[in-house]
Amino acid sequence: MNLSVEQTSESPPSSVLVRVNPETGQGQTILKSNVPVPKIKARGLSAWFGAKQVLREIDLYIYPRSVTAIIGPSGCGKSTFIRCLNRLHEMVPGARLAGQVLLDDQDINAPQVDPVLLRRRVGMVFQKPNPFPTMSVRDNVLAGLRLCGKLKREQADEIVERALRQAALWDEVKDRLREPGAGLSGGQQQRLCIARTLAVEPEVVLMDEPCSALDPIATARIEALIHEIKHQYTIVIVTHNMQQAARVSERTAFFLMGELIEVGETSRLFTSPRDRRTEDYLTGKFG
Amino acid sequence: MDRKHTDAEYERMLQQIRERLLLMAGRVEDMIHDAIESLVQRNSELARKTIEKDLEVNQDEVETDHLCMVVLARWQPLASDLRFITLAMKMVTDLERIGDMAERICRRALWLNERQPLKPYVDIPRMGKIVEQLLKTAVDAFVDGDIERAKEVIRRDDEIDALYRNVLVELIHIMQSGEEYVERALHVQTVAKMLERIADHCTNLAEHVVFLVNGEDIRHSRRYRD
Numbered sequence: 001m002n003l004s005v006e007q008t009s010e011s012p013p014s015s016v017l018v019r020v021n022p023e024t025g026q027g028q029t030i031l032k033s034n035v036p037v038p039k040i041k042a043r044g045l046s047a048w049f050g051a052k053q054v055l056r057e058i059d060l061y062i063y064p065r066s067v068t069a070i071i072g073p074s075g076c077g078k079s080t081f082i083r084c085l086n087r088l089h090e091m092v093p094g095a096r097l098a099g100q101v102l103l104d105d106q107d108i109n110a111p112q113v114d115p116v117l118l119r120r121r122v123g124m125v126f127q128k129p130n131p132f133p134t135m136s137v138r139d140n141v142l143a144g145l146r147l148c149g150k151l152k153r154e155q156a157d158e159i160v161e162r163a164l165r166q167a168a169l170w171d172e173v174k175d176r177l178r179e180p181g182a183g184l185s186g187g188q189q190q191r192l193c194i195a196r197t198l199a200v201e202p203e204v205v206l207m208d209e210p211c212s213a214l215d216p217i218a219t220a221r222i223e224a225l226i227h228e229i230k231h232q233y234t235i236v237i238v239t240h241n242m243q244q245a246a247r248v249s250e251r252t253a254f255f256l257m258g259e260l261i262e263v264g265e266t267s268r269l270f271t272s273p274r275d276r277r278t279e280d281y282l283t284g285k286f287g
Numbered sequence: 288m289d290r291k292h293t294d295a296e297y298e299r300m301l302q303q304i305r306e307r308l309l310l311m312a313g314r315v316e317d318m319i320h321d322a323i324e325s326l327v328q329r330n331s332e333l334a335r336k337t338i339e340k341d342l343e344v345n346q347d348e349v350e351t352d353h354l355c356m357v358v359l360a361r362w363q364p365l366a367s368d369l370r371f372i373t374l375a376m377k378m379v380t381d382l383e384r385i386g387d388m389a390e391r392i393c394r395r396a397l398w399l400n401e402r403q404p405l406k407p408y409v410d411i412p413r414m415g416k417i418v419e420q421l422l423k424t425a426v427d428a429f430v431d432g433d434i435e436r437a438k439e440v441i442r443r444d445d446e447i448d449a450l451y452r453n454v455l456v457e458l459i460h461i462m463q464s465g466e467e468y469v470e471r472a473l474h475v476q477t478v479a480k481m482l483e484r485i486a487d488h489c490t491n492l493a494e495h496v497v498f499l500v501n502g503e504d505i506r507h508s509r510r511y512r513d
Binding site: 242243246268270271272273278279280282283284285 | 290291292293294297363364365366367368369370501502
């Protein structure tokens with residue numbers, strides 16, 4: 001009998017061991033692994049801005065329906081890394097890449113991949129809340145979708161409510177949907193941006209320091225929201241706030257000077273890091 | 288050499304906690320030594336002084352806990368600092384309990400010293416010597432981050448258990464030989480029990496050291512004992 005490891009079509013996919021009957025050709029599942037298949041695989045990923053190398057052969061897997069935090073000092077390449085995951089990196093003049101980023105095993109940098117469509121699948125929330133200031137709350141939520149065609153009113157209403165509920169903003173803005181997005185508080189604006197990202201139903205949500213401009217209450221709301229939505233999305237969050245990484249993520253990756261130093265389960269990495277450099281960064285040591 | 292924290296105030300607080308722990312451990316070591324001495328040498332004055340020392344140890348516990356809470360609230364330590372702070376809070380509890388036990392030995396000594404000895408103490412001073420060594424070794428292991436010495440403490444706990452059983456058997460024989468011995472024998476048995484429990488607390492300290500050094504939690508396992 002042949003034994004082969006295959007991937008199921010379940011969501012999220014899992015590894016299974018299948019026994020194939022050579023006479024009938026029928027497969028029978030005999031072992032299903034709970035280890036999830038990575039949603040994103042960065043393989044030997046290097047990046048440059050002009051002559052300056054900012055990422056050095058990063059090998060990092062991002063798992064679905066969980067939160068991966070990227071931590072590290074300023075200039076370590078963490079933002080560049082996540083910008084490589086939806087090809088925002090290439091928008092910078094002089095930027096280039098080597099290595100691969102695979103989304104569901106498809107190379108996102110392959111010539112046939114449309115970066116606009118890729119960014120629908122891999123959305124991003126930025127450091128500073130950036131709603132379109134003249135657009136209403138409702139139009140802000142729909143902005144991403146409208147790039148991809150016209151929407152029926154009922155369908156649009158449904159999407160606006162769903163996205164705002166997911167972003168834990170609906171109750172606060174349901175009576176102000178026609179008012180400008182810029183009139184919201186900083187924390188509300190950031191949740192509006194998250195709603196805008198979620199409205200296009202991405203598979204992956206990248207967050208680049210989403211709370212660094214927010215007060216502790218607004219930060220707590222965003223973190224609660226991350227906990228709520230992580231079961232439906234693959235989330236990668238870059239943060240300078242190590243306690244935030246410890247609170248919201250299942251896995252944490254530590255970057256230093258463009259290198260991935262250590263990656264592992266968050267609870268383990270924050271209590272017993274394996275690499276001395278991670279230890280020194282977490283404890284704030286120099287020398 | 289261990290690198291220092293960028294934040295000097297944080298470094299100073301951690302250093303202060305470390306020093307308080309060592310000071311407390313030193314006090315508790317003295318208490319064990321003096322408690323056994325007061326019993327074996329029938330020195331009730333020493334027993335009374337040692338009982339008073341327990342108040343200082345209690346104060347050490349409260350103050351060190353407070354410092355740890357301040358560090359947790361102000362710096363939210365991570366990695367080895369987090370292990371250090373959480374273990375410091377556990378270690379002060381173990382040290383305070385050891386102090387309580389030394390105090391209870393002194394109270395038994397005060398009572399026993401007033402009465403005719405059952406027999407010369409042989410195994411009790413032996414147990415006292417070993418627990419003193421265990422505490423010293425556990426504290427040295429903590430100071431130097433030395434897992435080998437921590438393991439030694441864990442292994443030697445069985446020696447104390449064996450001596451305790453000897454004392455118990457001997458005391459049962461004495462109690463069976465006449466009811467006038469029972470009360471004194473029960474007091475001696477309590478002393479031996481306290482020493483046996485001090486050794487258990489030393490084992491806890493040593494297990495904390497292992498976790499502090501390499502993040503490995505060996506509590507409730509037979510690891511390093513066999």
